Each structure stands twice: as C-alpha cells, then as structure tokens.
Amino acid sequence: MSTLPLVSHVSPDSHIAWRADGAVTLRQFLADVRQLAALFPAGKHLLNLCGDRYRFSVGLAAAIVSGKVSLLPSTHTPEVVRQIKVFAPDVFCLTDSAPCTVDLPQLRYPMSDAQPIDTLSIPQIDRSQRIAVVFTSGSNGTPQPHSKTWGALVSSVQAEAMRLGLLHKPPCTLIGTVPPQHMYGFESTVLMAWQSGNALSHAQPFYPADICQALASVPTPRVLVSSPVHLRTLLDAELALPELALVLSATAPLPVQLACDIEARSHAPLMEIYGSTETGLIATRRPTQAAEWQLLPGIQLLVENEEVRAYGGHVETLIAMNDKIEPVTDEYFLLHGRLSDMINIAGKRHSLASLNHLLNAIPGVVDGAFYMPDETSPEQVTRLAACVVAPGMDATQLQAALREHIDPVFLPRPLLFVDALPRNSTGKLPRAALQALFQSHRARKSA
C-alpha cells in the first residue's frame, strides 16, 4: 500500500490555518480532526457545508481519516440534495450554521476546540483511497459523479504549488473568496495549503471591504485565491489593498486589462488557473505576459477533430474538455471560449441541454428553451434567458419550480412567455431565431 501524509507540515507548531483569534497549529488541527471524527455517524458519505474554511478543512480531514467520502455537488438546491440522497442513501451533512435547512441528517460542528495533542502522528492516507466525489450537471438533468482519489488530488495540488512557486518559501497564507466546496477552492485553498506547508485563512470574504479585512488580519506573505467577479469589484471599490505576494484567478477568463490593473494595484503577479470539475486544474498562465496556457507537468492534450481530451499526470482517465482548445505546442495551448452546450456563469457550469431538459420536465410547461446571449462586455456577467409556452403558469410559479432544481445563477432573466417557440419546419430551434426573439423583446421594452 502506497501512502501520502495528510499534510506536508512537519513541526507540531507549524501553522496550518488562521482564524479570527490567531494561528492554528498542526497540533491543534490534528486534535480537532480526531475530536470531529469521533462524533461522525456510521454513514460513509458526508456533505460538508461548513462556511468557515477551517471547519471545512477539519471536516474533510476527519472524513479522510475515517474512510468516509466527501460529496461535492455544484449547488445545494432541494432537488440536488434529493439526488445526492439517491446516490448515497447514508449521506449526512456537516454544518456550522444555524439554522441549516438542508433535508439530511445533520451533524453540527463542535462549538469548542479539542485539547491539543502532545504526541504527533500525521495520518498516512492510501493513494488509492477515494476521498471525494464531485458532480457535474450532466446532460439529462441528473448530476454526474466523478470520484477523486487521494493520490491524484495530492499530485495535482503539489504540481500547482510548484508551478506557483509556493514550495520551499517562507509559509504563505491562502485567502480564498471562492468556496471550498467548489473544485477550484477545494484544490487551491484547502488541499494546496495542506500539501505545500502553507496555511489557509478561515475566512470567505464577500464584499471588497471584507476581502481587505481578511487579508489584513493574516501575516504576509499572502496569496489571494479569487475569481474575475470578486477581483473586478475589489478593484472598482478603490480601497487600500493590503500587501499581496500572489493573486490567483479561475472560474472564467480574466480580461487582460483587468489582469494588468490588478498587477499594477497589488504589485503582485496574477496567475490564472485552468481546469474543470472532472480534471481539476491542468494549466496556468500569467495573462499580462502570455496568452498561452502552460500545462502542468505530465499532462497532455489529445486532439481528435473538434474534441480535445486531457490525460496524464493526475488525470487518471481520458477526459473531454468543455472548451475550445487550440494546442500550440505539446506544453502550451490557447483557449477560445466554451463549447456551445456548456454554460459558464461566474464559474458555475451547466449543460444547456440539461437546463432545457429540466425546464421541459416542469408540469405545465408545454415547450421551452434557454438561450445564452452573446457576451456584451467582459466586465459584466452575462445571464441566461429563456422562453416558454406554459399557458396557465406565471413567471413566479415557473421561477419557483426552476429554483428547486438549479442554482440561482442559472435562473433565466428575462423569462418570456410566448404562444409558440420559433421552431423551424424540422422542429429544430435555431439559435438565430431565439436571438431574434429576445432582441425584439428588448426593443419593445426600451421603446
């Protein structure tokens, strides 16, 4: 059995996290992990909803050392929770918020810290242990599970830390605006901190003033792990930005001008990360210096016609990428946007076919289609629209039905009620016809 340690920190007093009341030592962390693991029920599957990143990390570690699997769906709508229960009937949820409305057996995160342990033994985890299952939207409305092994995840975040220059340096603190339940935050704020001797901040700052405060409350060097939406509002807010060593962005392409502005204001390099829920991160670039993405060591792209698949390194099977990729050399490639079926709104991905399937499955909907308008500005988040034939339903009823199934970012605006969809003689719905429909709606509205 080949194993890898839970964390790469060695000294019992090294810092593994920062909370509001100061640093958390490895000794304290391992005690908290042991305390929580002893409280776990028998179920093998865990939905870790902790909003505090430190508590999330304790929940994840406690699950790993007890041989449990953390489930990471992309959203927690009632319907997704029902589907998670079908996938894993023994699932329970770990929560640190009161009240928690998720319809699952709940375990509340302990109120008090455990007594730090004196004897330190860092758990060794089998490389082949399945520690997490992430879910993508699937094309028929059912979330598709993807298993993650400990060995693959560790190899992925070690390669990331190496590429970003975060190994063998004075320890950094990673501050994330992205949730640890999302693949990017899971890897780049939690696992990377564990496996590179760095610390994570417990905070998940939201408003620009929160981000500045979270940064200022931990020592330098600091790494901000964020997304285009948060970075843009942070810059626009024109607050005094605490010193940064590195800024990371992922979830959607960052406009080059914004990247330049961030580097100018933070005096730190801005690195972008590319990957997917299925593959984890596979490439990085510094957009102010090059448009090409550099693959992580060992990862290769296999191009067949339009389809590009990744394999090698921590990617254990051939995985199709949902973006238009143009390889430049074996190591570098260019990205040219998403494939037409895949919607990406502020880092949340959903298949358009799957959204249409869900819409048409709602009782009372005769026909319906989502439409993704062309992006008008790289600065603004573009929203989905939809048109439906649903006599007898109103917008409130339909939006409420959709909200049961899909994350709020995918709710259509506008939602148009029509007598018939502009289908052609073969029953197909050309994108151009939908575009015309929504353009005339906009024209009427502003008239």
Next chain:
Amino acid sequence: MQDNQKPTSPSTAEFQREVAELMIECLNLEVTADQILLDAPLYGEGLGLDSIDVLEVALVVSKRYGLQLRADSADNQHIFSSLHSLSDYIAAQRTR
C-alpha cells in the same frame, strides 16, 4: 439594524424609489420600480437576486453613497432582506 446604537434616518418613499431604480439599472432587471415591493425579499422567492447581483449592487451603492458593505456585520442578512431595509441602511450609513 441596531437602533439602540446608531440613530437611523428612516428612508423616505422617494429615496426607496431611487434605490429601486439604482438596482434596476445596475442589474438590467425586467421590472419597474413600482413592481419591487417594499417588503418582499430581494433574494430567492422575491426579486430573485443572487450573490453576484448583491456584489454588483453593493459596488454601485458604495460609489454613489460612500459606504462599504460588510458581510461579517450581523446586519448583513437583514440589509438585503428587502428594498425597505436596504434603503433604510443606506439612508442611515451614507456619507454622501
């Protein structure tokens, strides 16, 4: 709102309309200011805003009225609970 700590200047109907117009413009909402009910939730079931919208509105509010919203204040859930509470909060905290 912690009325015992800060004197609040309750928002007027005129100011509430101004805030409603601001949200509509900022988010390209398909409603008119009259259709945003004063006490209906802005999140979820009501106006249907999500966290990206809240971030956009907060930025416009900070620029226009000179105040920074903070998620860790106990009031945060309350502030975006309705047009009424958002308007009250801005009216009380604005510096311009």
